[in-house]
Amino acid sequence: MRRPLTVGVLLAALALAAGAQSPPVPSLQFEIDALDRSADPCADFYRYACGNWLAHNPVPPDRSLWSRYSQMVNLNQQRLTALLQRAAQPRPGRSAEEQKIGDYYASCMDAAGIEAKGLAPLQPELARIAAVQSRPQLIAEIAHLNTLGVNVPFDFYPDQDMKDSTKVIAFVDQGGLGMANPERYTDPGPEAAALRQKYLEHLKREFALLGDASADADAAAHAVMRLETALAEVSWTRVQRRDREKQYHVLTPAQLAALTPHFSWKQYFGGVGLARVQVINVNVPGFLQEFDSLLAAASLQDWKSYLRWHLVHVATPALPAAYVEEAFDFEGKTLSGLAQPPSRAQRCQDLVDRDLGEAEGKLYVETYFPESSRQEVLRLVGLLRQALREDMQTLPWMTEATRRQALAKLEAIGVKIGHPEKWRDYSSLRIVRGDALGNSLRSLSFEFRRQLAKLGTPVQRGEFYELPQSIEGYHDNPLNEIVFTAGILQPPFFDPRMDDAVNFGIAGGVIGHELTHAFDDQGRKWDGQGNLRDWWTPEDAAQYQQRAQCFVDQYSQYTAVDDLKVNGQLTLGENIADNGGLHLAYLALLAGLAGKDLPAIDGFTPQQRFFLAWGQIRCANVTEARARSLARTDPHSPGRWRVNGVVSNMPEFAKAFHCPGGSPMVRKEPCRIW
Numbered sequence: 001m002r003r004p005l006t007v008g009v010l011l012a013a014l015a016l017a018a019g020a021q022s023p024p025v026p027s028l029q030f031e032i033d034a035l036d037r038s039a040d041p042c043a044d045f046y047r048y049a050c051g052n053w054l055a056h057n058p059v060p061p062d063r064s065l066w067s068r069y070s071q072m073v074n075l076n077q078q079r080l081t082a083l084l085q086r087a088a089q090p091r092p093g094r095s096a097e098e099q100k101i102g103d104y105y106a107s108c109m110d111a112a113g114i115e116a117k118g119l120a121p122l123q124p125e126l127a128r129i130a131a132v133q134s135r136p137q138l139i140a141e142i143a144h145l146n147t148l149g150v151n152v153p154f155d156f157y158p159d160q161d162m163k164d165s166t167k168v169i170a171f172v173d174q175g176g177l178g179m180a181n182p183e184r185y186t187d188p189g190p191e192a193a194a195l196r197q198k199y200l201e202h203l204k205r206e207f208a209l210l211g212d213a214s215a216d217a218d219a220a221a222h223a224v225m226r227l228e229t230a231l232a233e234v235s236w237t238r239v240q241r242r243d244r245e246k247q248y249h250v251l252t253p254a255q256l257a258a259l260t261p262h263f264s265w266k267q268y269f270g271g272v273g274l275a276r277v278q279v280i281n282v283n284v285p286g287f288l289q290e291f292d293s294l295l296a297a298a299s300l301q302d303w304k305s306y307l308r309w310h311l312v313h314v315a316t317p318a319l320p321a322a323y324v325e326e327a328f329d330f331e332g333k334t335l336s337g338l339a340q341p342p343s344r345a346q347r348c349q350d351l352v353d354r355d356l357g358e359a360e361g362k363l364y365v366e367t368y369f370p371e372s373s374r375q376e377v378l379r380l381v382g383l384l385r386q387a388l389r390e391d392m393q394t395l396p397w398m399t400e401a402t403r404r405q406a407l408a409k410l411e412a413i414g415v416k417i418g419h420p421e422k423w424r425d426y427s428s429l430r431i432v433r434g435d436a437l438g439n440s441l442r443s444l445s446f447e448f449r450r451q452l453a454k455l456g457t458p459v460q461r462g463e464f465y466e467l468p469q470s471i472e473g474y475h476d477n478p479l480n481e482i483v484f485t486a487g488i489l490q491p492p493f494f495d496p497r498m499d500d501a502v503n504f505g506i507a508g509g510v511i512g513h514e515l516t517h518a519f520d521d522q523g524r525k526w527d528g529q530g531n532l533r534d535w536w537t538p539e540d541a542a543q544y545q546q547r548a549q550c551f552v553d554q555y556s557q558y559t560a561v562d563d564l565k566v567n568g569q570l571t572l573g574e575n576i577a578d579n580g581g582l583h584l585a586y587l588a589l590l591a592g593l594a595g596k597d598l599p600a601i602d603g604f605t606p607q608q609r610f611f612l613a614w615g616q617i618r619c620a621n622v623t624e625a626r627a628r629s630l631a632r633t634d635p636h637s638p639g640r641w642r643v644n645g646v647v648s649n650m651p652e653f654a655k656a657f658h659c660p661g662g663s664p665m666v667r668k669e670p671c672r673i674w
């Protein structure tokens with residue numbers, strides 16, 4: 001299930017551009033050789049920790065950024081490709097699941113087979129739309145397409161009730177736009193107008209590919225544009241969508257029916273296979289009302305064009321090259337600014353992730369994430385939680401009432417490490433070698449039914465919302481849990497071969513970072529059970545704000561690139577989490593050492609290796625243009641300041657590296673919240 005919330009994706013904005021040529025990465029680990037011994041750690045610790053790595057890892061010519069994280073992503077992709085290629089080879093001893101993944105992947109990779117079939121596999125679905133003669137049939141067809149993952153003209157899904165975290169209820173939300181973001185339809189500026197013109201041309205070409213004569217394709221494209229524009233005009237913008245409280249409208253079926261007199265929800269629910277629905281959250285009631293009037297006012301022909309377009313849009317990845325290229329031309333090039341399409345192998349890997357992700361994840365975990373690693377990370381999490389518990393008990397700025405609730409929320413934080421305890425059962429999903437489109441549609445239908453089965457049941461706390469093989473770490477407020485996937489718990493991020501100092505400096509720092517997100521200006525709006533409820537007193541909020549200002553002032557002084565400064569306000573939440581996280585990890589390391597003095601390794605004490613590890617995971621070379629764009633949009637500070645900003649607030653760092661007072665890495669009045 002999608003979680004329509006912004007989770008604190010940890011190393012965000014450093015992802016790879018699709019289609020870029022990746023230098024092969026054989027293996028990764030913490031490397032003492034990455035540092036530049038000629039630099040002064042007390043003057044610029046980032047340069048000291050990363051200097052040699054930066055000198056030897058320039059940005060590849062087809063990219064704008066190259067980092068330790070890019071290397072991890074790269075290596076992970078190579079591993080997954082190898083797993084899929086192996087699974088695709090028929091051989092004795094393949095498990096049923098491996099065969100499923102292999103057959104799916106092989107069907108998707110079979111370009112010649114897909115080309116030879118042309119549009120034939122989609123014809124039965126197109127014929128259903130063509131046969132629609134009345135509005136009740138239109139509603140039935142909308143329901144049918146929803147079950148195939150064609151989520152239009154609204155978005156229907158089950159999710160946790162925002163104010164009763166024990167229940168899963170139905171949500172009907174705005175959606176149904178080919179260009180996703182409603183502002184693209186309504187922005188009066190010349191850039192958006194040009195984009196709309198390109199979208200219209202793209203739609204015309206799509207309808208021509210489906211076999212429409214030129215005049216028909218033109219009319220169909222305009223019909224789609226009219227319907228989507230009308231829906232976009234009543235959709236909320238991204239900024240409006242940030243307010244979750246305003247999207248809480250739980251209605252009974254009778255209230256829902258009154259909101260949309262022309263749309264029979266009874267028929268719709270029956271069509272998607274739901275016998276009884278008790279309550280429905282309507283995120284944006286005005287959107288549904290507009291949809292309802294369009295249903296009555298727009299012609300059946302217009303609606304059928306609209307459905308055809310969205311069906312082909314969903315089916316595209318499993319269709320012949322002409323469809324894939326047309327889609328990339330608009331969505332890849334025009335909308336996302338990508339120069340090259342992803343390779344077929346990459347696309348097919350993405351589809352396996354989408355459709356058989358946990359089966360693939362199981363293979364990945366068997367190969368790359370032993371149970372011993374999981375236990376070790378759980379130990380780290382336990383020590384980090386203990387460090388935060390002790391910190392909270394003594395924080396000078398929190399009132400007693402809030403402290404009690406904070407401690408209760410901390411105890412309630414769920415922990416998911418690596419992979420789900422119980423793997424998803426794909427046995428009822430039929431995968432046929434050579435039937436790429438059928439596999440895709442059956443998988444989407446399987447997923448729709450899996451989601452629907454959650455309605456009316458308690459929230460399943462065991463489910464993983466990210467794939468084990470993905471590279472993710474975050475805290476989620478509605479579930480109040482931290483999640484670290486097996487994909488991120490790989491060297492150098494977490495390395496069972498390394499000493500505690502290194503693992504606490506990287507994985508520990510980031511686990512601490514995510515734990516503190518549960519208590520920041522977003523986290524405090526949710527209680528320990530995951531209900532939307534602000535439990536801070538105004539006094540605590542004011543104290544927090546005052547301390548936060550220290551970080552705003554600190555980071556605003558840093559230069560992002562040339563004349564452009566870091567935006568201390570934009571990066572505030574992440575800077576607080578970085579500072580809190582590393583401080584907690586340091587306390588946890590000391591607790592883990594329990595007074596023992598570990599020997600130096602490569603001439604560095606455990607304390608020094610801890611800080612070097614934190615520095616090294618942030619090594620990144622960035623082009624000037626990318627640095628500028630990141631400085632404007634990325635809520636994370638540039639790597640240099642994620643390192644120097646944090647260590648210069650820690651007296652423990654000055655002590656570890658014997659930095660005299662007055663050094664650039666020793667702030668006179670350190671900022672501190674956690």
Ligand SMILES: [Zn+2]
Nearest residue numbers: 008010574577
């Ligand atoms: Zn974060």
